[in-house]
Amino acid sequence: MSEKFDVIVIGSGPAGYVAAIRAAQLGLKTTCIEKWKNADGKGVNGGTCLNVGCIPSKALLDSSYKYHEAKEDLGIHGISTKDVKIDVPSMIARKADIVKKLTGGIAALFQANGVKSYYGTGKLLANRVVEVTGHDGKVETLSADNVILASGSIPVNIPVAPVDNDVILDSTGALEIDAVPERLGVIGAGVIGLELGSVWNRVGSKVVLLEAMPNFLAMMDQQIAKEAKKILEKQGLDIRLNCRVTGSEVTGKGKKKSVTVTYTDADGKEQKEVFDKLIVCVGRRPFTQNLLAADSGVNLDERGFIYVNDLCSTSAPGVWAIGDVVRGPMLAHKGSEEGVVVAERIAGQKSIVNYDIIPNVIYTHPEVAAVGKTEEQLKAEGEPYNVGLFPFAASGRAMAANETAGMVKILAHADTDRVLGAHIVGPSAADLVQQVAIAMEFGSSAEDIGMTIFGHPTLSEAVKEAALAANGHAIHIANRKKRK
Numbered sequence: 425m426s427e428k429f430d431v432i433v434i435g436s437g438p439a440g441y442v443a444a445i446r447a448a449q450l451g452l453k454t455t456c457i458e459k460w461k462n463a464d465g466k467g468v469n470g471g472t473c474l475n476v477g478c479i480p481s482k483a484l485l486d487s488s489y490k491y492h493e494a495k496e497d498l499g500i501h502g503i504s505t506k507d508v509k510i511d512v513p514s515m516i517a518r519k520a521d522i523v524k525k526l527t528g529g530i531a532a533l534f535q536a537n538g539v540k541s542y543y544g545t546g547k548l549l550a551n552r553v554v555e556v557t558g559h560d561g562k563v564e565t566l567s568a569d570n571v572i573l574a575s576g577s578i579p580v581n582i583p584v585a586p587v588d589n590d591v592i593l594d595s596t597g598a599l600e601i602d603a604v605p606e607r608l609g610v611i612g613a614g615v616i617g618l619e620l621g622s623v624w625n626r627v628g629s630k631v632v633l634l635e636a637m638p639n640f641l642a643m644m645d646q647q648i649a650k651e652a653k654k655i656l657e658k659q660g661l662d663i664r665l666n667c668r669v670t671g672s673e674v675t676g677k678g679k680k681k682s683v684t685v686t687y688t689d690a691d692g693k694e695q696k697e698v699f700d701k702l703i704v705c706v707g708r709r710p711f712t713q714n715l716l717a718a719d720s721g722v723n724l725d726e727r728g729f730i731y732v733n734d735l736c737s738t739s740a741p742g743v744w745a746i747g748d749v750v751r752g753p754m755l756a757h758k759g760s761e762e763g764v765v766v767a768e769r770i771a772g773q774k775s776i777v778n779y780d781i782i783p784n785v786i787y788t789h790p791e792v793a794a795v796g797k798t799e800e801q802l803k804a805e806g807e808p809y810n811v812g813l814f815p816f817a818a819s820g821r822a823m824a825a826n827e828t829a830g831m832v833k834i835l836a837h838a839d840t841d842r843v844l845g846a847h848i849v850g851p852s853a854a855d856l857v858q859q860v861a862i863a864m865e866f867g868s869s870a871e872d873i874g875m876t877i878f879g880h881p882t883l884s885e886a887v888k889e890a891a892l893a894a895n896g897h898a899i900h901i902a903n904r905k906k907r908k
């Protein structure tokens with residue numbers, strides 16, 4: 425007899441593990457199935473985000489930034505440093521330790537909430553029956569009133585640069601580089617390319633990013649993207665737009681291996697460049713391999729994502745799908761929110777995800793962060809809007825911290841003054857944009873933010889000033905539009 429649950433979750437990334445915990449909190453008998461194994465071959469929770477994504481990359485970003493700061497940025501504060509060195513294996517080991525602690529933390533949370541863990545591969549059969557093949561090969565069948573699919577995504581591979589995770593790396597392999605490559609190539613100047621490119625640039629690699637698109641960060645507000653590009657190039661990142669990679673060849677042996685990349689440049693000319701390591705980060709795709717039996721009743725869309733409606737219901741009754749495996753931005757926090765909402769829907773509540781207000785951050789230094797509509801989107805939609813800008817160069821606190829690069833941009837509806845978007849490049853942009861996200865969730869106007877008292881001196885004051893500037897009322901810069 426197969427064990428019966430109220431909820432079976434397949435996948436324990438930020439979408440799946442959050443769904444499982446919330447379902448158990450709501451009194452539902454819940455299990456979560458996870459196929460990931462750690463280096464010792466043991467089952468481990470957390471998915472891409474905790475094992476090889478958000479968390480380890482931030483560990484490396486923070487370590488590399490501290491090194492760079494100690495070496496280059498402390499002099500201005502009157503602090504002299506000599507002989508600052510980076511020990512790459514220690515940096516990588518610290519990252520591994522953080523991953524271990526956090527993934528272990530999920531196992532503890534499952535235990536505390538009464539979620540039963542299965543380590544193995546789950547496959548959805550007909551009528552919400554799930555077959556689990558354990559790491560030892562043992563097969564069990566489980567069944568449930570509700571199944572939540574949260575199988576995540578994997579990196580896209582391109583035939584012109586086949587990943588061997590030796591010289592040509594994907595985003596997972598790039599977290600294990602054990603010595604500073606002298607010349608590092610990156611295909612794709614997107615989120616992963618900029619974050620990993622920054623890590624190795626800071627510790628001494630010469631980093632070249634080859635990006636196929638003519639616009640930098642095409643999905644971002646272009647004024648902020650241009651500012652970010654200027655700042656990142658000043659740091660040494662060589663960002664080449666309109667460059668399409670057409671081939672790659674690995675030559676040499678052992679530590680002497682290198683890769684010659686052929687690409688077409690912005691003028692249509694063929695170019696060649698040699699790198700010691702090449703990271704391929706040209707996007708991710710939904711992961712559904714061996715997840716669905718032919719008669720599961722779950723359909724995929726034309727791009728390979730599991731097809732769901734606005735409430736994350738699939739085409740099979742009682743089967744839901746959340747996170748990177750369904751439409752929408754591939755962001756951990758979007759998946760987590762879908763997990764909470766689906767668990768609450770299963771428990772009979774009327775929760776919904778507000779897809780209009782999902783913050784988005786690139787963890788370079790300074791960070792680039794956004795929420796809501798870009799200026800380009802508002803223009804295309806024909807929406808009348810006001811723009812409020814405030815540069816960090818005019819912030820006393822940013823000056824004190826020697827972090828004056830960048831700006832806050834707030835977009836508000838020209839008639840109602842409702843905040844429609846916020847775009848920031850600058851110190852603590854991720855946390856600052858979250859302040860606007862909260863305001864937007866409450867339907868705030870730019871005037872509401874402007875009327876809120878912000879502590880002085882804080883970086884947050886730049887948010888208040890940008891909101892004031894949207895109506896021509898900024899105090900600490902000259903207003904573009906003068907208004908009474």
Ligand SMILES: NC(=O)c1ccc[n+]([C@@H]2O[C@H](COP(=O)([O-])OP(=O)(O)OC[C@H]3O[C@@H](n4cnc5c(N)ncnc54)[C@H](O)[C@@H]3O)[C@@H](O)[C@H]2O)c1
Pocket residue numbers: 478582611612613614615616617619634635636637667668669705706707708753754755784785786787
């Ligand atoms: N901080 C974060 O929130 C964070 C961090 C890492 C990853 N992620 C998510 O992971 C996903 C994958 O990240 P990513 O950086 O791989 O994808 P991305 O979509 O952010 O960037 C990929 C870039 O590669 C370019 N590209 C595609 N094919 C190319 C080619 N043949 N030659 C040159 N350039 C090419 C694209 O134009 C694009 O700019 C994204 O959806 C992202 O949101 C988020």
